[in-house]
Amino acid sequence: MIKDEDIVVVEEPQLSAAERWYIPQIADGMLVTLRHLFKKKLTVHYPEQKRDLVVGNYRGVHRLNRDDQGRVACVACFMCATACPVNCIHIEADEAPWPDREKYPAKFEIDELRCIFCGMCEEACPVDAIELTPVHDLISLSREQMIFDKEKLLEMYDQTKNLKPRKNPQITGYPATGDRREGKPADNEETAA
Amino acid sequence: MIVEWVQGQAQLVFSCLLALVVVGVMLLGVAYSILAERWIAAWVQDRRGPNRAGFFRLFGSFHFWGLGQPIADGGKFFLKEDIIPDNVDKPLFILGPATIFIVALVGFAVIPWGGQVQIGDALLNVQVANPDIGLLYVLGVGSLGVYGVVLGGYASNNKYSFFGGIRATAQMLSYEIPMGLAILVVVLATGQLRLEEIVLSQMGDGDVWNVVRHPLACFLLVVTLFAETSRTPFDMPEAEQELVGGFHTEYSSMKFALFFLAEYAHMITGSAFLMVLFFGGWHIPFVPGLQPGDTAWWAMLLKMLVMAGKIALMMVFYIWVRWTLPRLRFDQLMRLAWKGLVPLGLGLIAFALGMLYIGKPQAWVWTLVGNVVILATMLGITALIPSRVTGRQYDMPELPPRTSAPASIGGP
Numbered sequence: 001m002i003k004d005e006d007i008v009v010v011e012e013p014q015l016s017a018a019e020r021w022y023i024p025q026i027a028d029g030m031l032v033t034l035r036h037l038f039k040k041k042l043t044v045h046y047p048e049q050k051r052d053l054v055v056g057n058y059r060g061v062h063r064l065n066r067d068d069q070g071r072v073a074c075v076a077c078f079m080c081a082t083a084c085p086v087n088c089i090h091i092e093a094d095e096a097p098w099p100d101r102e103k104y105p106a107k108f109e110i111d112e113l114r115c116i117f118c119g120m121c122e123e124a125c126p127v128d129a130i131e132l133t134p135v136h137d138l139i140s141l142s143r144e145q146m147i148f149d150k151e152k153l154l155e156m157y158d159q160t161k162n163l164k165p166r167k168n169p170q171i172t173g174y175p176a177t178g179d180r181r182e183g184k185p186a187d188n189e190e191t192a193a
Numbered sequence: 194m195i196v197e198w199v200q201g202q203a204q205l206v207f208s209c210l211l212a213l214v215v216v217g218v219m220l221l222g223v224a225y226s227i228l229a230e231r232w233i234a235a236w237v238q239d240r241r242g243p244n245r246a247g248f249f250r251l252f253g254s255f256h257f258w259g260l261g262q263p264i265a266d267g268g269k270f271f272l273k274e275d276i277i278p279d280n281v282d283k284p285l286f287i288l289g290p291a292t293i294f295i296v297a298l299v300g301f302a303v304i305p306w307g308g309q310v311q312i313g314d315a316l317l318n319v320q321v322a323n324p325d326i327g328l329l330y331v332l333g334v335g336s337l338g339v340y341g342v343v344l345g346g347y348a349s350n351n352k353y354s355f356f357g358g359i360r361a362t363a364q365m366l367s368y369e370i371p372m373g374l375a376i377l378v379v380v381l382a383t384g385q386l387r388l389e390e391i392v393l394s395q396m397g398d399g400d401v402w403n404v405v406r407h408p409l410a411c412f413l414l415v416v417t418l419f420a421e422t423s424r425t426p427f428d429m430p431e432a433e434q435e436l437v438g439g440f441h442t443e444y445s446s447m448k449f450a451l452f453f454l455a456e457y458a459h460m461i462t463g464s465a466f467l468m469v470l471f472f473g474g475w476h477i478p479f480v481p482g483l484q485p486g487d488t489a490w491w492a493m494l495l496k497m498l499v500m501a502g503k504i505a506l507m508m509v510f511y512i513w514v515r516w517t518l519p520r521l522r523f524d525q526l527m528r529l530a531w532k533g534l535v536p537l538g539l540g541l542i543a544f545a546l547g548m549l550y551i552g553k554p555q556a557w558v559w560t561l562v563g564n565v566v567i568l569a570t571m572l573g574i575t576a577l578i579p580s581r582v583t584g585r586q587y588d589m590p591e592l593p594p595r596t597s598a599p600a601s602i603g604g605p
Binding site for chain 2: 021022026029032034036037039040042043
């Protein structure tokens with residue numbers, strides 16, 4: 001039930017003389033559109049010209065970062081795959097061939113068609129290995145091509161590392177459990193001492 | 194013998210050739226008006242508009258600013274599926290777009306394109322036909338334009354299409370009257386119904402274009418031309434927010450394209466008509482080659498170019514207005530016609546008759562003064578009569594005051 005005090009009576013606006021003569025108001029409007037006719041256009045010739053994306057945190061296609069030796073930075077911890085709300089990340093881990101980490105991704109696939117570009121994987125990654133790039137023109141001829149594997153994601157890093165440098169300093173020399181490195185005390189013993 | 198007969202009929206042969214040329218140029222002009230419409234729409238909205246479609250990459254990656262767009266559009270329309278719904282009145286459904294397009298094209302027959310031309314020893318009119326009643330012909334054919342709209346709306350067996358057709362009828366009926374009055378002013382002043390003679394009457398010694406003599410009549414004709422061609426702000430028959438697509442909702446493929454093209458053909462005819470009546474047709478003062486005495490072939494071409502240029506300017510104005518003004522509501526449309534334009538037209542007629550009575554129908558200084566007086570009177574009257582935005586007039590009974598629940602707001 002609408003109460004009387006809630007009702008606002010709106011008076012009809014009265015037209016001014018200029019508005020009742022139509023013509024001055026029409027001329028006014030025509031001038032506005034005339035100015036826009038010759039104004040600088042807001043749109044660009046897209047495939048030839050591209051707009052600079054000013055946002056550094058644009059969420060486009062993913063990339064897998066490389067460390068300073070060119071190896072994949074990912075340690076196959078599955079944090080991103082767990083965080084992903086649409087389950088588009090598929091990782092198969094294997095024992096790392098390098099002494100400074102335990103695991104590395106033998107397979108790392110992202111289904112870009114399934115991805116919703118929410119950036120949760122980037123948030124979840126403990127070593128800043130997975131990042132989203134400003135690349136947004138994602139095209140292919142088939143669904144299979146849209147499943148990006150590890151090589152393609154690393155290539156994406158090579159393409160975009162100048163456009164968007166890797167944000168945080170790389171974390172290397174992770175404290176490894178067990179005696180993987182010959183003739184060296186484990187890192188956790190050093191920190192304990 | 195046939196050769197001799199043809200030589201005797203030089204005007205007939207010339208007219209036939211001209212008709213072919215005019216129809217061809219006209220169809221091209223219609224196609225490119227649509228491109229211009231899209232360009233100007235884009236520019237007004239700070240976009241770039243269609244600038245991609247070129248000519249099959251014949252010239253590398255240069256795409257001619259999108260000039261191939263009309264060809265692409267036409268091809269698209271031809272290749273689309275042509276649907277005739279089950280419940281339509283089939284003969285009329287097919288007749289509708291045909292009627293509107295033919296009617297839009299035949300109006301061109303009496304437009305004078307370039308004065309007279311000397312070919313051999315024959316002096317020929319650069320005009321497809323030059324009947325005594327040229328002006329009445331244009332008016333009659335122009336009014337038939339609504340016929341196709343009504344047929345299309347009626348035959349569609351769809352209430353929204355039908356509404357579109359009905360609106361078109363009411364609108365045309367209302368705006369024919371001020372249009373007729375505006376034209377009558379010119380007829381009274383020049384005493385001519387031949388369009389070529391009306392053009393010539395604007396370029397004698399001491400003569401000026403009719404727009405200087407009768408600016409208010411010119412204004413009246415411009416406004417009514419917008420209504421006659423159903424252009425914004427008078428595009429009631431196809432008000433898409435209210436009527437889905439208006440009278441052409443049920444049409445597809447080339448039948449729809451005919452409606453679409455006919456709108457632009459109508460606009461071009463209307464523009465040509467306006468230029469002939471008020472802007473001196475093919476004439477520009479003091480420019481050599483554009484005077485009535487110039488009958489060389491190159492002068493004819495120059496005159497045709499000038500005429501085409503004037504029509505193009507008017508088309509740009511049409512489009513510019515479309516992307517500026519919002520649509521009038523139906524009651525506002527009627528109010529403008531019957532309370533604004535018709536009284537103005539009647540005043541102009543009375544004034545023109547007065548000028549005729551004192552024997553100076555063409556004295557442009559005096560007609561100009563008279564026009565200013567009429568304009569001031571009209572503005573004074575409108576300034577004194579207050580009006581409301583919603584169109585509810587002061588002589589209507591007051592609505593009951595809104596004091597309680599909305600259920601009581603039902604009108605008087």
